[in-house]
Amino acid sequence: MRMETSDEDLARAAAKGDADAFASLLRRHYDRIFRLCFRLTGRADQAEDLTQDICAALPLKVQAFQARAKFTTWLYRVVVNAAEDARRRATSHSRVAAGWGDVEQMRRAEATEAAEAVDWLQRAMRSLPQDLQETLALTLEEEMTHAQAAEVLGVSEGTVSWRMSDIRKRLRAMRQEELDQ
Amino acid sequence: MTDDLDHLKSLMDAATPAPDSARRANNLDRARKSFARAQGSRVGARPTVKRGPVARLTEGAIFMLNSLTSRGVLTATTALGAIALVLIVPQMQTGPLRVTDQIESRVVEPAPIPQPLPQAEEKFADAIAAAPQALSKRAEGANSEPTVRLGWDNVAEVARIAPAAPDVVVASTPNTEAFANADSNPLKVTAEDPVSTFSIDVDTASYAIVRSSLLNGQMPPKDAVRVEEMVNYFPYAYPAPDGEAPFRPTITVSPTPWNAGTQLVHIGIQGALPQIAERPPLNLVFLIDSSGSMQDANKLPLLKQSFRLLLSELGPEDQVSIVTYAGNTGQVLEPTRATERSKILAALDKLEAGGGTAGQAGLQQAYQVAGEIASDGEVTRVVLATDGDFNVGLSDPEALKDFIARKRDSGTYLSVLGFGRGNLDDATMQALAQNGNGQAAYIDTLGEARKVLVDQLTGALFPIANDVKIQVEFNPAQIAEYRLIGYETRALRRQDFDNDAIDAGDIGAGHSVTAIYEVTPVGSDAIRNGPLRYGASQVVADTDEEIGYFKLRYKQPGSDRSQLIENPIRFDQGVLTDDVAFSHAIAGYAQALRGGEYLGNWSYPQAIDMATAARGDDPFGYRAEAIMLMRLAQSLAD
Numbered sequence: 001m002r003m004e005t006s007d008e009d010l011a012r013a014a015a016k017g018d019a020d021a022f023a024s025l026l027r028r029h030y031d032r033i034f035r036l037c038f039r040l041t042g043r044a045d046q047a048e049d050l051t052q053d054i055c056a057a058l059p060l061k062v063q064a065f066q067a068r069a070k071f072t073t074w075l076y077r078v079v080v081n082a083a084e085d086a087r088r089r090a091t092s093h094s095r096v097a098a099g100w101g102d103v104e105q106m107r108r109a110e111a112t113e114a115a116e117a118v119d120w121l122q123r124a125m126r127s128l129p130q131d132l133q134e135t136l137a138l139t140l141e142e143e144m145t146h147a148q149a150a151e152v153l154g155v156s157e158g159t160v161s162w163r164m165s166d167i168r169k170r171l172r173a174m175r176q177e178e179l180d181q
Numbered sequence: 182m183t184d185d186l187d188h189l190k191s192l193m194d195a196a197t198p199a200p201d202s203a204r205r206a207n208n209l210d211r212a213r214k215s216f217a218r219a220q221g222s223r224v225g226a227r228p229t230v231k232r233g234p235v236a237r238l239t240e241g242a243i244f245m246l247n248s249l250t251s252r253g254v255l256t257a258t259t260a261l262g263a264i265a266l267v268l269i270v271p272q273m274q275t276g277p278l279r280v281t282d283q284i285e286s287r288v289v290e291p292a293p294i295p296q297p298l299p300q301a302e303e304k305f306a307d308a309i310a311a312a313p314q315a316l317s318k319r320a321e322g323a324n325s326e327p328t329v330r331l332g333w334d335n336v337a338e339v340a341r342i343a344p345a346a347p348d349v350v351v352a353s354t355p356n357t358e359a360f361a362n363a364d365s366n367p368l369k370v371t372a373e374d375p376v377s378t379f380s381i382d383v384d385t386a387s388y389a390i391v392r393s394s395l396l397n398g399q400m401p402p403k404d405a406v407r408v409e410e411m412v413n414y415f416p417y418a419y420p421a422p423d424g425e426a427p428f429r430p431t432i433t434v435s436p437t438p439w440n441a442g443t444q445l446v447h448i449g450i451q452g453a454l455p456q457i458a459e460r461p462p463l464n465l466v467f468l469i470d471s472s473g474s475m476q477d478a479n480k481l482p483l484l485k486q487s488f489r490l491l492l493s494e495l496g497p498e499d500q501v502s503i504v505t506y507a508g509n510t511g512q513v514l515e516p517t518r519a520t521e522r523s524k525i526l527a528a529l530d531k532l533e534a535g536g537g538t539a540g541q542a543g544l545q546q547a548y549q550v551a552g553e554i555a556s557d558g559e560v561t562r563v564v565l566a567t568d569g570d571f572n573v574g575l576s577d578p579e580a581l582k583d584f585i586a587r588k589r590d591s592g593t594y595l596s597v598l599g600f601g602r603g604n605l606d607d608a609t610m611q612a613l614a615q616n617g618n619g620q621a622a623y624i625d626t627l628g629e630a631r632k633v634l635v636d637q638l639t640g641a642l643f644p645i646a647n648d649v650k651i652q653v654e655f656n657p658a659q660i661a662e663y664r665l666i667g668y669e670t671r672a673l674r675r676q677d678f679d680n681d682a683i684d685a686g687d688i689g690a691g692h693s694v695t696a697i698y699e700v701t702p703v704g705s706d707a708i709r710n711g712p713l714r715y716g717a718s719q720v721v722a723d724t725d726e727e728i729g730y731f732k733l734r735y736k737q738p739g740s741d742r743s744q745l746i747e748n749p750i751r752f753d754q755g756v757l758t759d760d761v762a763f764s765h766a767i768a769g770y771a772q773a774l775r776g777g778e779y780l781g782n783w784s785y786p787q788a789i790d791m792a793t794a795a796r797g798d799d800p801f802g803y804r805a806e807a808i809m810l811m812r813l814a815q816s817l818a819d
Contacts, residue, residue: 017220023213027398027817030209034200044198051200055208059216121192140190164186171185 007071039137194478380685408667433755439783442707454691470567487630495519506543762795785815
């Protein structure tokens with residue numbers, strides 16, 4: 001049964017040229033890719049574009065997949081790198097600054113409570129420096145351990161843990177500031 | 182105070198939109214094709230594989246082990262792929278000039294930052310430059326960028342346009358879903374069994390369950406597909422009743438798309454839509470499952486958001502109360518005017534998941550609250566929101582059903598909203614809603630919440646007719662065989678039709694309900710059952726032109742006595758409108774999902790063509806979404 005084949009087996013088969021394996025692998029992970037793209041960019045449209053770019057690049061990239069890493073670790077790294085490339089492109093073209101980094105935006109007048117919650121999230125994400133944003137976006141994935149996030153980001157596990165506590169501290173400070181107002 | 186990080190996580194989960202299903206299908210398709218092309222470019226470098234998938238997998242593993250050392254070789258093959266693809270690019274320059282700029286900007290893009298990890302040597306930008314698929318989309322979207330809106334502002338919109346979210350079903354979690362269904366209705370021989378009786382069904386849960394499976398990349402379990410619920414998911418504009426009648430049936434007889442030898446008898450029932458301004462005050466008691474299993478992002482947090490949507494639709498006369506059931510049952514919000522938003526929302530925010538589930542105790546308290554606030558001329562309804570966990574309270578399912586049925590007779594109805602997957606007890610949900618005269622809906626996204634709670638608020642919450650039963654008698658002189666498509670779980674005995682004590686489904690304001698029979702005329706070569714050697718040759722009354730007789734019984738809300746509507750059915754009756762054709766397409770598609778026993782060679786491609794041709798106005802985009810899902814089903818089924 002294909003559904004029970006592990007990611008790594010599918011990826012190895014895909015690297016060898018098995019089209020079915022590649023298709024089911026991508027189908028299996030498409031939504032996960034999209035969600036991570038969204039958390040990295042903060043915009044649905046950018047997440048869609050980024051996901052599309054990744055889908056277009058994966059047929060070639062997967063040929064280089066090596067059994068050294070867990071497939072998802074490898075995949076998340078592809079996504080994080082793609083997001084970084086996209087961001088760099090956007091800034092080098094001095095287009096509208098992208099996603100979470102975009103501070104110019106006005107809130108819509110008809111904002112509802114739901115929009116307020118979203119607004120808080122947006123401010124929280126924006127207040128974090130890039131490396132913390134990335135780390136947070138990754139660790140919000142279900143079942144993502146600090147060790148795996150560290151492997152994706154190419155840093156040590158201790159660094160991830162340290163970043164997470166930094167994030168907690170910043171969120172707490174942000175909330176405190178709101179309460180004080 | 183919860184951890185700020187958890188708070189952020191739940192906000193993030195709630196804010197994360199669903200990937201656009203059209204683009205998803207498109208991207209998957211393009212990636213598959215581009216994968217095939219990438220293989221073509223290195224065909225000389227690898228042995229052709231012609232064995233089965235299992236053998237290929239092991240072979241792949243061995244190949245990988247052997248080739249781990251030769252990174253240079255891999256780079257080389259990748260480069261070959263890249264060159265082959267770049268050559269394709271010039272063919273695409275028929276698009277707007279702007280596209281050329283973008284292609285250049287991407288190809289020329291320097292990627293100066295050294296990648297820290299050996300596996301990421303390949304620059305992402307290079308890979309994109311090598312893949313024309315990414316660029317062709319830019320061609321389409323070139324004129325619309327840049328959008329000067331924050332992603333977050335779009336979130337609500339995204340949810341509305343593509344009302345579908347991926348489920349976060351972790352594969353390793355044991356799946357304890359239970360679905361209510363029965364074998365497809367068998368083909369009946371008219372001479373032996375001319376009468377078909379069933380209760381109408383306005384539930385739509387099946388459609389949303391099927392959608393969430395498909396978007397998850399899996400075919401839905403066959404039993405999760407209830408054809409009539411798939412068909413009834415969509416609003417249809419059948420001719421509206423005039424005068425006093427709460428609804429009007431329209432019968433259309435037309436050739437069957439999937440079988441040249443049979444006809445479809447389509448029965449469309451349109452409920453009247455009273456003015457919303459004149460609707461009676463609503464008393465809603467929300468009974469919310471706050472057990473530990475509800476803490477997932479697609480459960481309690483989604484419920485809270487759905488609730489906010491609903492709140493904005495309620496008026497100053499309406500009252501809301503909230504009761505939770507978890508380890509302990511409690512009234513979280515006393516009956517409160519819907520205008521006191523902040524009070525209601527504060528109570529909602531205090532809801533937290535945790536503890537075991539005891540459905541029954543909570544249910545009793547909810548009905549008690551409902552009884553206290555109910556008064557004449559008002560509509561009172563308990564809305565149960567759960568992921569289907571009743572494992573503590575439902576020691577005796579029959580007793581619980583009886584309890585709900587008794588309350589129904591005293592005027593309080595029950596609707597059930599299902600959340601989340603993996604633990605969903607669809608069968609219990611169905612049973613409770615049916616006994617409570619309510620609707621069972623499955624909420625997988627904010628978009629679905631909007632459809633159920635806002636767009637169709639009037640229908641879901643204001644019944645205009647109770648115990649609606651349909652009975653069709655076919656004329657054996659005209660019809661050799663027939664079968665009812667769907668409604669397997671709603672069959673009634675023949676004598677139940679005229680028995681007003683027997684409960685059946687209800688129609689809400691503005692609802693439409695569709696039932697479809699496939700009939701085989703006498704003399705058709707599509708007849709499957711041969712004649713009986715000892716069959717009685719029946720003398721049929723002189724009603725030759727009639728192929729059947731349609732009867733419908735319903736009760737006005739609050740009344741004990743049923744009223745009867747009857748109509749003869751004839752060949753070529755009615756007009757094949759887009760609405761009718763679309764419902765046929767959905768019925769065919771739903772049968773295909775169930776295995777397509779009666780469909781012959783007809784399958785998803787035909788359903789897609791038909792649905793596309795009959796899409797009509799589609800103001801909410803439900804039909805467009807359905808067509809997307811059909812495409813997804815087609816690619817998954819391949």
